[in-house]
Amino acid sequence: xxxxxxxxxxxxxxxxxxxxxxxxxxxxxxxxxxxxxxxxxxxxxxxxxxxxxxxxxxxxxxxxxxxxxxxxxxxxxxxxxxxxxxxxxxxxxxxxxxxxxxxxxxxxxxxxxxxxxxxxxxxxxxxxxxxxxxxxxxxxxxxxxxxxxxxxxxxxxxxxxxxxxxxxxxxxxxxxxxxxxxxxxxxxxxxxxxxxxxxxxxxxxxxxxxxxxxxxxxxxxxxxxxxxxxxxxxxxxxxxxxxxxxxxxxxxxxxxxxxxxxxxxxxxxxxxxxxxxxxxxxxxxxxxxxxxxxxxxxxxxxxxxxxxxxxxxxxxxxxxxxxxxxxxxxxxxxxxxxxxxxxxxxxxxxxxxxxxxxxxxxxxxxxxxxxxxxxxxxxxxxxxxxxxxxxxxxxxxxxxxxxxx
Amino acid sequence: xxxxxxxxxxxxxxxxxxxxxxxxxxxxxxxxxxxxxxxxxxxxxxxxxxxxxxxxxxxxxxxxxxxxxxxxxxxxxxxxxxxxxxxxxxxxxxxxxxxxxxxxxxxxxxxxxxxxxxxxxxxxxxxxxxxxxxxxxxxxxxxxxxxxxxxxxxxxxxxxxxxxxxxxxxxxxxxxxxxxxxxxxxxxxxxxxxxxxxxxxxxxxxxxxxxxxxxxxxxxxxxxxxxxxxxxxxxxxxxxxxxxxxxxxxxxxxxxxxxxxxxxxxxxxxxxxxxxxxxxxxxxxxxxxxxxxxxxxxxxxxxxxxxxxxxxxxxxxxxxxxxxxxxxxxxxxxxxxxxxxxxxxxxxxxxxxxxxxxxxxxxxxx
Numbered sequence: 001x002x003x004x005x006x007x008x009x010x011x012x013x014x015x016x017x018x019x020x021x022x023x024x025x026x027x028x029x030x031x032x033x034x035x036x037x038x039x040x041x042x043x044x045x046x047x048x049x050x051x052x053x054x055x056x057x058x059x060x061x062x063x064x065x066x067x068x069x070x071x072x073x074x075x076x077x078x079x080x081x082x083x084x085x086x087x088x089x090x091x092x093x094x095x096x097x098x099x100x101x102x103x104x105x106x107x108x109x110x111x112x113x114x115x116x117x118x119x120x121x122x123x124x125x126x127x128x129x130x131x132x133x134x135x136x137x138x139x140x141x142x143x144x145x146x147x148x149x150x151x152x153x154x155x156x157x158x159x160x161x162x163x164x165x166x167x168x169x170x171x172x173x174x175x176x177x178x179x180x181x182x183x184x185x186x187x188x189x190x191x192x193x194x195x196x197x198x199x200x201x202x203x204x205x206x207x208x209x210x211x212x213x214x215x216x217x218x219x220x221x222x223x224x225x226x227x228x229x230x231x232x233x234x235x236x237x238x239x240x241x242x243x244x245x246x247x248x249x250x251x252x253x254x255x256x257x258x259x260x261x262x263x264x265x266x267x268x269x270x271x272x273x274x275x276x277x278x279x280x281x282x283x284x285x286x287x288x289x290x291x292x293x294x295x296x297x298x299x300x301x302x303x304x305x306x307x308x309x310x311x312x313x314x315x316x317x318x319x320x321x322x323x324x325x326x327x328x329x330x331x332x333x334x335x336x337x338x339x340x341x342x343x344x345x346x347x348x349x350x351x352x353x354x355x356x357x358x359x360x361x362x363x364x365x366x367x368x369x370x371x372x373x374x375x376x377x378x379x380x381x382x383x384x385x386x387x388x389x390x391x392x393x394x395x396x397x398x399x400x401x402x403x404x405x
Numbered sequence: 406x407x408x409x410x411x412x413x414x415x416x417x418x419x420x421x422x423x424x425x426x427x428x429x430x431x432x433x434x435x436x437x438x439x440x441x442x443x444x445x446x447x448x449x450x451x452x453x454x455x456x457x458x459x460x461x462x463x464x465x466x467x468x469x470x471x472x473x474x475x476x477x478x479x480x481x482x483x484x485x486x487x488x489x490x491x492x493x494x495x496x497x498x499x500x501x502x503x504x505x506x507x508x509x510x511x512x513x514x515x516x517x518x519x520x521x522x523x524x525x526x527x528x529x530x531x532x533x534x535x536x537x538x539x540x541x542x543x544x545x546x547x548x549x550x551x552x553x554x555x556x557x558x559x560x561x562x563x564x565x566x567x568x569x570x571x572x573x574x575x576x577x578x579x580x581x582x583x584x585x586x587x588x589x590x591x592x593x594x595x596x597x598x599x600x601x602x603x604x605x606x607x608x609x610x611x612x613x614x615x616x617x618x619x620x621x622x623x624x625x626x627x628x629x630x631x632x633x634x635x636x637x638x639x640x641x642x643x644x645x646x647x648x649x650x651x652x653x654x655x656x657x658x659x660x661x662x663x664x665x666x667x668x669x670x671x672x673x674x675x676x677x678x679x680x681x682x683x684x685x686x687x688x689x690x691x692x693x694x695x696x697x698x699x700x701x702x703x704x705x706x707x708x709x710x711x712x713x714x715x716x717x718x719x720x721x722x723x724x725x726x727x728x729x730x731x732x733x734x735x736x737x738x739x740x741x742x743x744x745x746x747x748x749x750x751x752x753x754x755x756x757x758x759x760x761x762x763x764x765x766x767x768x769x770x771x
Contacts, residue, residue, distance in 0.1 A: 271598020
């Protein structure tokens with residue numbers, strides 16, 4: 001069979017013995033091209049494994065997230081369905097005195113939302129102000145360093161902020177609490193017995209505000225920097241002052257970005273554990289009082305951290321149940337934030353990054369501390385996406401050259 | 406010549422139309438100094454304190470500058486100046502906690518930090534004669550625990566995170582549902598409260614292994630849940646920066662996709678990848694709540710990640726205050742020592758990341 005082929009492919013004039021040797025050389029190319037055409041339809045093992053690993057990891061992330069929800073639910077169900085009044089594990093210790101799970105988790109949810117709201121009230125305006133300062137007011141040369149300084153706040157571990165809150169913020173707020181209680185005590189917010197140690201929800205929320213500053217600042221700064229340069233310059237050329245330019249050109253463009261930055265800050269504040277657990281002296285009640293002791297609403301996360309080591313099995317399940325509620329709340333907040341940020345500015349982000357090199361203006365405004373965007377200016381130009389069509393690139397050449405690797 | 410002298414003649418206090426109706430150039434600084442002096446004098450009457458002085462200075466500055474600008478200039482300029490002042494104050498306000506936190510940690514922790522603190526296992530010994538419990542400060546068990554747990558977490562998260570980002574950048578088509586879902590989920594995952602990750606690891610291992618399944622590995626799993634999204638985000642950003650031209654050139658030479666990724670894309674982005682991963686590690690190394698729930702805490706030295714509670718630096722700092730031993734000042738002191746060690750670790754990781762970024766960045770950026 002192969003003889004026939006080699007004879008056929010060999011030049012008919014050549015002698016038999018030579019024919020077989022020369023026949024091999026031309027015979028090589030058809031076999032090779034056959035392998036090549038087969039190779040284009042068949043995936044090579046390296047490619048296949050790599051593709052499998054990558055896709056598998058992506059799927060694994062979905063599994064992990066689902067697993068988090070699933071295992072929390074499985075662990076929480078015994079406590080959620082139990083009758084707390086008659087169960088002898090649940091009517092003692094930290095969970096005593098609650099008729100059912102929902103009565104227990106209700107005040108905790110209130111405390112979580114309340115402390116996060118105060119933190120947001122303090123942190124969001126300051127964070128947005130900082131972002132404005134860095135993006136539009138600070139000297140260009142300094143902007144990168146200043147941005148890095150604020151980002152440093154994000155690098156400080158939360159436990160350090162908690163300890164700092166104990167020995168710095170608590171005494172710092174005492175005079176203010178006394179003053180508020182003496183002069184504004186008739187307002188329900190400042191009612192109740194004034195604190196003597198400073199372990200108030202106000203102190204906790206202030207530390208939370210510090211902790212959410214970097215996230216709000218970095219996202220709003222990014223969004224502010226994406227404002228089309230032409231809009232800003234047009235406003236300035238029409239005689240607007242800097243603030244009017246910001247109000248008329250920057251804020252309308254960055255509106256949804258600011259909202260989602262605030263929501264992401266809220267998400268961080270909701271889940272923050274250590275600052276609250278260390279600073280405030282809590283009670284599981286619904287209370288809006290800011291400067292009392294023992295009448296501060298406890299948050300879900302701090303309650304778990306404080307009671308977990310001393311809890312019995314079923315009490316632990318109850319704590320996990322409250323954690324599940326926290327998970328649901330923060331998932332909702334984060335999803336809303338992401339949907340908002342993905343809706344408009346995300347597309348704006350991709351678009352505005354691309355004109356970076358073409359319009360020379362914004363170059364100087366990219367924070368130098370931000371490694372990613374600093375490199376992005378030089379490299380990106382939207383071309384990374386262009387690499388995609390190479391997937392179905394020329395098949396025969398690919399296999400021939402690819403053999404080298 | 407005469408025309409020139411005629412033109413220069415009227416200069417003097419009259420000024421031209423461009424500069425009239427404007428505050429002098431350094432007026433903001435004068436106002437600031439004035440506000441500082443006035444508020445200092447005012448506070449000297451009722452008792453001076455720094456915080457009150459700064460607050461009063463800021464208020465006086467804003468009011469004085471606003472009024473001055475309103476009188477000399479106009480309402481729009483006055484608003485502009487006030488906003489500029491407010492924004493600057495906001496920034497300075499953010500620097501206060503940063504400086505205060507770091508200086509507090511250093512001042513409180515420096516006294517505790519010593520060679521023996523790093524190399525000894527902390528323990529409390531009971532003296533039967535005097536009936537006193539003596540605590541020897543030490544953080545060796547916590548340092549070892551932190552390194553082991555963070556190391557395992559990194560071992561789990563880096564491959565998953567890196568491969569996911571490779572999938573998102575190299576394999577997924579932009580409109581594909583899997584890619585969009587994963588991107589969204591990664592975004593959402595960044596927002597998972599750290600304590601929920603701890604609860605997840607605890608319930609996972611108590612269902613799989615049995616009750617009280619505290620172990621370093623469990624804490625590492627909890628940290629991975631927090632670390633994976635950070636790694637994916639950072640690596641994805643870096644891989645997208647690799648110029649498409651490089652990929653196309655590689656494909657044009659007939660190189661397979663796998664070889665292109667391994668030999669072209671990853672080496673180009675390697676500095677950014679390492680930086681991102683370092684920063685992700687620095688982020689999770691300070692996590693307290695998940696480790697506290699999943700690995701609990703102990704005073705014993707335990708280097709076996711799969712068995713028994715493990716102490717870590719952040720948890721040592723937390724328990725030193727929340728659950729102090731019989732000698733409360735000693736517990737608090739070792740908490741500060743642990744906090745300082747932790748900050749030093751984070752700073753080192755950040756520095757390494759920055760240095761790597763600095764060294765390799767120009768190469769990647771053409």
